[in-house]
Amino acid sequence: MTLKNKISFLISLVxxxxxAIAAFIIFYLFSNFRKVEFESRxxxxxxxxxxxxxxxxxxxxxxxxxxxxxxxxxLYDEKTLIFDSxxxxxxxxxxxxKIKWNVDDLKYLKVNxxxxxxxxxxxxxxxxxxxxxxxxxxxxxxxxDYGKRKLEYLFYTLLTTYIVFTGxxxxxxxxxxxxxxxxxxxxxxxxxxxxxxxxxxxxxxKQSNNEIDLLGSEFNQMLQRIxxxxxxxxxxxAQASHxxxxxxxxxxxxxxxxxxxxQIDQKQQGFLKTILNDVNQITELISSLLLLSKLNDKSSQxxxxxxxxxxxxxxxDRLHKSHPEFRIKFNIEFSxxxxxxxxxxxxxxxxxxxxxxxxxxxxxxxxxxxxxxLINQINSRLTVAISNDGKTLNAVEQQNLxxxxxRGANAKGKAGLGLGLxxxxxxxNQHGASIIxxxxxxxxxxxxxxxxx
Amino acid sequence: MMQILLLEDDFTLSAEIKLFLExxxxxxxxxxxxxxxLKQYNxxxxxxxxxxxxxxxxxGLQVCNSIRxxxxxxxxxxxxxxxxxxxxxxxxxxxxxDYLVKPFHFDELLMRSKSLLRRKITPQAxxxxxxxxxxxxxxxxxxxxxxxxxxxxxxxEFKLLAILAKANGRVLSKSQIAAELxxxxxxxxxxxxxxxxxxxxxxxxxxSEIKLIHTKVGYGYYLKAAY
Numbered sequence: 001m002t003l004k005n006k007i008s009f010l011i012s013l014v015x016x017x018x019x020a021i022a023a024f025i026i027f028y029l030f031s032n033f034r035k036v037e038f039e040s041r042x043x044x045x046x047x048x049x050x051x052x053x054x055x056x057x058x059x060x061x062x063x064x065x066x067x068x069x070x071x072x073x074x075l076y077d078e079k080t081l082i083f084d085s086x087x088x089x090x091x092x093x094x095x096x097x098k099i100k101w102n103v104d105d106l107k108y109l110k111v112n113x114x115x116x117x118x119x120x121x122x123x124x125x126x127x128x129x130x131x132x133x134x135x136x137x138x139x140x141x142x143x144x145d146y147g148k149r150k151l152e153y154l155f156y157t158l159l160t161t162y163i164v165f166t167g168x169x170x171x172x173x174x175x176x177x178x179x180x181x182x183x184x185x186x187x188x189x190x191x192x193x194x195x196x197x198x199x200x201x202x203x204x205x206k207q208s209n210n211e212i213d214l215l216g217s218e219f220n221q222m223l224q225r226i227x228x229x230x231x232x233x234x235x236x237x238a239q240a241s242h243x244x245x246x247x248x249x250x251x252x253x254x255x256x257x258x259x260x261x262x263q264i265d266q267k268q269q270g271f272l273k274t275i276l277n278d279v280n281q282i283t284e285l286i287s288s289l290l291l292l293s294k295l296n297d298k299s300s301q302x303x304x305x306x307x308x309x310x311x312x313x314x315x316x317d318r319l320h321k322s323h324p325e326f327r328i329k330f331n332i333e334f335s336x337x338x339x340x341x342x343x344x345x346x347x348x349x350x351x352x353x354x355x356x357x358x359x360x361x362x363x364x365x366x367x368x369x370x371x372x373x374l375i376n377q378i379n380s381r382l383t384v385a386i387s388n389d390g391k392t393l394n395a396v397e398q399q400n401l402x403x404x405x406x407r408g409a410n411a412k413g414k415a416g417l418g419l420g421l422x423x424x425x426x427x428x429n430q431h432g433a434s435i436i437x438x439x440x441x442x443x444x445x446x447x448x449x450x451x452x453x
Numbered sequence: 454m455m456q457i458l459l460l461e462d463d464f465t466l467s468a469e470i471k472l473f474l475e476x477x478x479x480x481x482x483x484x485x486x487x488x489x490x491l492k493q494y495n496x497x498x499x500x501x502x503x504x505x506x507x508x509x510x511x512x513g514l515q516v517c518n519s520i521r522x523x524x525x526x527x528x529x530x531x532x533x534x535x536x537x538x539x540x541x542x543x544x545x546x547x548x549x550x551d552y553l554v555k556p557f558h559f560d561e562l563l564m565r566s567k568s569l570l571r572r573k574i575t576p577q578a579x580x581x582x583x584x585x586x587x588x589x590x591x592x593x594x595x596x597x598x599x600x601x602x603x604x605x606x607x608x609x610e611f612k613l614l615a616i617l618a619k620a621n622g623r624v625l626s627k628s629q630i631a632a633e634l635x636x637x638x639x640x641x642x643x644x645x646x647x648x649x650x651x652x653x654x655x656x657x658x659x660x661s662e663i664k665l666i667h668t669k670v671g672y673g674y675y676l677k678a679a680y
Contacts, residue, residue: 245534246463249556253469256559260476283556310607313639320638321561329640332648339652 487511
């Protein structure tokens, strides 16, 4: 769960719980209020009934019944029972009405004076009335339909309000948090797109004390420092490259001139040629290490599109200049969309370096100084297979094939550094392409490059 | 004798280059800083300039830029240890004709120098144009158009079209085409020729009613307007 969703969820949940507690308290208090109010109504009724019957001489049981039947309290479905001190029923408001009672209830009343209890849908109030002459007990039962309807109304009002406001609370919280943290999203997407090629990118920040703006401002400063050190590193690489290459060029030029000098005897010339070969190897090592230090394994964005067949021809031409003895067999398998599939986005110079390395390896480690190239389209993907006839690699060598300074048993007696395939793999990775090694038989090595368009 | 002016601040390297060029029948003068080169350039007529970039005084790129303002045609070969593509582009943008990264082999220096000098000597030929129906092939500017619409061909496709066009309607077999299309160190099978013929047909003939590239079954291909 994202932080944004977590915050929204927590706030909404807390508010939902608080709303629910508030609604419950309101309902509970109102429910108690109704009960107390109804109890006092029944109490009043009980006392007035006893008083009318006992203290008013003009009111007899029949008259009291008529009063009861016609009073407004009939709406509450009231029933009244009055007992004398010997627990004899002396008055019942309705003949067919039933109030469950027993002597224990009356005895309880004598001790506790009053009780209020619930019996099914009726609430029963009991009271002990003590006069100077005689004791009386009154039980009055009624159903508080008005109060209950009010309570029910309150319940649905609270429930509806709760659902509507909770829903609104969730929506507003999620929306507000999303709006508030939108700069953080923009910040994230901007950071995500930053790589070594666009270290000059800066995130947009406003002049405020907002934490996100402060973070953005700090991030920009950090990026500036990284950019600066990256530039310094690049400058250092360039300077180091220059400083290493010039003395090597000096040695190479002196050796080449001495080798061409006819006054120098053949034995010395052979000796100088050996040194020149070593110097050439150092040159190759310097170039390879510098190239490796600049390449990374991540896929990069390239804007220029090239036809892979043309890159291969250019690579063959370049290879031919330094190694005229190498032969290349080049074939393309036809497919309808081939001309489109042949187009790859990338860096011309880097791709040529990769192809030259593979072709050179294929020729050097072959039995006949020949490399075979086959361009193919497999499932809308472009594959370039570079193969040779020569000693193949064993399983352990195959595992470490793309590791730096790795040289197989077939490299015995052949000049090389073991950096070529590492460089090839890094260049191809930068182009979103992959390379695998395959040996269909004991005398064939194949490297298959696959470009994912 | 061709006159070459070399700007290189490393005395040993400068002396070795001078020795090598003079052994190959060139006259070479050496200077060690940029401002001296500009002075020397005005004293004598040179056929080729070889400039190192990182030199004292005015650097090689600024020198190249200044020379280009004086002479648009003199060939300039940059010679430097900076091998980045950006460095090469900067050099070309400053008017260089070619670029050689240190350390280099003298054979390559000689080959590039000869190539630049040859380009200077060879007078600009008039445009060599072949037309077949509404297809126009400019062999000098390496441009192709059909019905006045430019067609973008890769170098290999252009070379194949030029081979067919130069045959003037004659049928060329696949092996004849292959012999001209690929250098001797590249070997291909005949399917590859078919692939490139197919590419060309898509670009040249697909949008036109009149087809120009034809197959003579069992023989080969020819370029002709067939009504």
